Amino acid sequence: MSARTSMLEATLRKSVAQAKTGKKPKLTIAFLGVGVECAIDESGEYVLPADQGLCVDLLYRARERRLEMQRETERVEKLESKIKEHFIETLSASSTGLAGRVARVQIELKAVPQIEDYEKFYAYVKKNNAFDLLQKRLNEGAAKERLEAGDGAKAGITVFRAKKVSITKI
Numbered sequence: 001m002s003a004r005t006s007m008l009e010a011t012l013r014k015s016v017a018q019a020k021t022g023k024k025p026k027l028t029i030a031f032l033g034v035g036v037e038c039a040i041d042e043s044g045e046y047v048l049p050a051d052q053g054l055c056v057d058l059l060y061r062a063r064e065r066r067l068e069m070q071r072e073t074e075r076v077e078k079l080e081s082k083i084k085e086h087f088i089e090t091l092s093a094s095s096t097g098l099a100g101r102v103a104r105v106q107i108e109l110k111a112v113p114q115i116e117d118y119e120k121f122y123a124y125v126k127k128n129n130a131f132d133l134l135q136k137r138l139n140e141g142a143a144k145e146r147l148e149a150g151d152g153a154k155a156g157i158t159v160f161r162a163k164k165v166s167i168t169k170i
Contacts, residue, residue: 033065060167 097106
């Protein structure tokens with residue numbers, strides 16, 4: 001019997017004993033898919049295994065489960081997109097739409113601002129101090145180029161070293 005299995009069984013036994021006495025269990029087990037089980041405390045927070053090796057394996061199984069779910073979501077999203085494209089092509093915006101047994105669909109028009117002349121736009125932003133028209137997001141590629149060229153300080157750009165966890169199957 002593995003340490004993971006014995007931990008789950010011990011938690012289950014305690015939970016059943018507490019439930020029989022009418023007490024709320026201190027820990028419950030969240031089953032998030034095949035092989036992805038983790039204890040949850042009274043406040044709803046996950047309780048990680050004390051053994052670091054079990055923690056590594058749980059991380060790997062959780063990531064694999066998430067990726068599996070993501071792939072499934074992408075397939076459903078692709079179908080949803082195809083159906084939406086079908087209605088955009090076949091329904092006019094002036095029609096009242098179509099109805100099935102459980103839902104109704106219609107085409108709605110939405111005004112989306114776009115830049116027609118970038119030179120005019122940037123001149124306007126600068127002249128009128130209208131920087132609220134821009135999003136505050138750094139283009140990482142362009143920023144890396146400036147840093148490599150030694151222009152990072154002049155441009156007000158610095159580097160933050162973000163930590164990233166890497167996990168591979170053995």
